Amino acid sequence: MSSNKSTGKVYLIGAGPGDPGLVTVRARQLIEIADVIVYDYLANPKLLDWARKDAERIYVGKSAGRHSIPQDEIEEILVNRANKGLQVVRLKGGDPFVFGRGGEEIDELQLDKIPFEIVPGVTAALATAAYAGIPLSHRDYSSSITFLTGHENPEKHTLSIDFKAHAKTKSTLCLYMGVGQLPRIVGELTEGGMSGDTPVGIVEWATLNRQRSVYGTLDTIVADLKASGIGAPAMIIIGEVVAHRAKTEWFEGRELFGKRFVVTRAREQAGQLTQMLEDKGAEVIELPFIEVQPQFDAKRLGEILAGIAVYEWVIFTSANGVKLFFELFYKAFDDIRCLGPMRIAAVGAATAREIEAHKLKVDFVPTQANADALADELIENEGMESVQVLVITGNQNREELVLRLETEGRAIVDTLPLYKTIKTDLLNNEAAARFRKEGADAILFTSSSTVNSFIDQSAAFKLEEGARQPVLGSIGPMTSKTLKDKKLPIGFEASVSSLEHFVDAAVKHFSKR
Numbered sequence: 001m002s003s004n005k006s007t008g009k010v011y012l013i014g015a016g017p018g019d020p021g022l023v024t025v026r027a028r029q030l031i032e033i034a035d036v037i038v039y040d041y042l043a044n045p046k047l048l049d050w051a052r053k054d055a056e057r058i059y060v061g062k063s064a065g066r067h068s069i070p071q072d073e074i075e076e077i078l079v080n081r082a083n084k085g086l087q088v089v090r091l092k093g094g095d096p097f098v099f100g101r102g103g104e105e106i107d108e109l110q111l112d113k114i115p116f117e118i119v120p121g122v123t124a125a126l127a128t129a130a131y132a133g134i135p136l137s138h139r140d141y142s143s144s145i146t147f148l149t150g151h152e153n154p155e156k157h158t159l160s161i162d163f164k165a166h167a168k169t170k171s172t173l174c175l176y177m178g179v180g181q182l183p184r185i186v187g188e189l190t191e192g193g194m195s196g197d198t199p200v201g202i203v204e205w206a207t208l209n210r211q212r213s214v215y216g217t218l219d220t221i222v223a224d225l226k227a228s229g230i231g232a233p234a235m236i237i238i239g240e241v242v243a244h245r246a247k248t249e250w251f252e253g254r255e256l257f258g259k260r261f262v263v264t265r266a267r268e269q270a271g272q273l274t275q276m277l278e279d280k281g282a283e284v285i286e287l288p289f290i291e292v293q294p295q296f297d298a299k300r301l302g303e304i305l306a307g308i309a310v311y312e313w314v315i316f317t318s319a320n321g322v323k324l325f326f327e328l329f330y331k332a333f334d335d336i337r338c339l340g341p342m343r344i345a346a347v348g349a350a351t352a353r354e355i356e357a358h359k360l361k362v363d364f365v366p367t368q369a370n371a372d373a374l375a376d377e378l379i380e381n382e383g384m385e386s387v388q389v390l391v392i393t394g395n396q397n398r399e400e401l402v403l404r405l406e407t408e409g410r411a412i413v414d415t416l417p418l419y420k421t422i423k424t425d426l427l428n429n430e431a432a433a434r435f436r437k438e439g440a441d442a443i444l445f446t447s448s449s450t451v452n453s454f455i456d457q458s459a460a461f462k463l464e465e466g467a468r469q470p471v472l473g474s475i476g477p478m479t480s481k482t483l484k485d486k487k488l489p490i491g492f493e494a495s496v497s498s499l500e501h502f503v504d505a506a507v508k509h510f511s512k513r
């Protein structure tokens with residue numbers, strides 16, 4: 001975005017409770033255009049996938065071995081960036097004005113005369129109620145709802161809320177930041193006259209696939225919480241309505257809920273499988289064995305773009321190639337018609353989808369998604385003799401395609417390599433570190449090459465003590481054969497090699513247990 005000194009602005013945005021589907025349309029729009037995104041612990045980092053590649057991302061939450069950045073430093077970051085004319089998105093978990101210190105940030109912005117906008121978010125109490133099926137108000141049991149905090153000021157660690165006064169109101173109490181102080185709060189509520197039978201529900205990481213919950217009564221909940229192992233961040237809901245929650249657990253009751261899968265694919269392709277698993281409630285750790293890095297010759301790119309309209313066919317061999325090509329194309333031209341009247345071929349459906357996202361029709365996709373089929377069918381069906389062709393590709397393995405188009409098809413072919421594929425260093429990858437620490441229920445292999453990479457990088461898969469021991473899942477007979485050849489035990493396999501069958505096989509495997 002072009003920015004100048006007079007247009008800097010801070011957007012204080014509620015990031016919702018975690019599930020990315022729960023942010024507002026406005027929040028998403030602003031994340032997409034932001035120059036800078038300042039986010040904390042409770043804002044789901046997945047929201048940052050919507051941000052521009054070149055947006056500055058500043059994490060100000062706590063992380064292992066480090067305290068969160070002090071509030072005045074956060075305010076300084078906001079002011080400082082806005083003063084440079086940048087569009088600054090400040091993402092805060094839940095709603096910025098519910099126990100989110102939004103008021104303090106606004107004070108500072110006003111003091112410095114920085115323009116701002118505030119976007120509300122779904123606060124944890126409402127999200128927890130919905131995802132646990134607890135109606136916060138009910139005509140028969142509760143006609144008021146109270147939001148309380150267990151820590152009034154995270155730096156103070158003292159309570160000045162008069163919990164006794166809340167004990168007899170019959171209001172549904174929603175307690176934020178309360179797990180650490182629960183014994184004391186329960187004591188005060190009891191002293192204030194709240195019945196020991198009053199139902200209590202505690203939900204950790206509500207709306208995420210790692211949501212966990214525990215239910216009890218005012219008398220039992222401290223012990224129940226301890227036994228459950230649940231901790232912060234958690235929402236505590238106290239009141240008669242908790243006993244009247246939905247019998248059907250629409251969220252925690254899903255087929256793969258509570259299961260954790262490792263998906264081992266290049267990032268670009270993992271999306272669909274991840275989505276299918278998450279829809280059934282699973283948590284997914286994506287481990288890309290390989291990564292794509294832009295790599296191209298700027299001079300060559302310039303020449304090809306300058307003459308782009310002369311090509312009669314443009315062939316894309318991967319979705320990555322499409323993405324990079326259009327990024328570079330839009331940098332050079334601001335009118336899609338500069339592309340010219342060429343016909344377009346894609347090696348497979350995923351590549352075609354990426355092209356169609358630019359509202360461009362794909363003229364040709366081979367019946368099988370590989371370069372050989374593409375060469376065969378193009379030469380046979382389209383007659384490539386003396387045709388000017390551009391192949392947009394990575395810098396590996398495409399010589400064969402070019403060679404065949406030139407020799408068998410007698411086409412005039414230029415290639416434009418845009419990226420290289422490199423092995424991910426999983427020992428230094430955050431997601432892999434999480435796998436080693438927590439383990440998973442299954443590692444899903446979607447091809448023989450993922451099996452080979454797994455063996456190749458076995459050091460990165462060494463589980464720490466106490467981590468969940470995964471079974472190995474195979475997408476189909478070919479992959480299973482590779483697993484068997486390598487003497488790896490197969491936990492489950494799909495009979496037919498497709499993502500749908502794979503997910504079904506996982507569901508079947510885990511429902512048996």
Ligand code: SAH
Nearest residue numbers: 094095098100123124176177205206234235
């Ligand atoms: N502004 C936030 C609250 C920040 S205070 C909001 O509106 O939700 C942090 C507390 O919020 C946590 O200690 C926890 O009590 C609650 N919380 C936030 N996200 C939560 C989640 N996904 N599940 C359960 N509780 C959550």
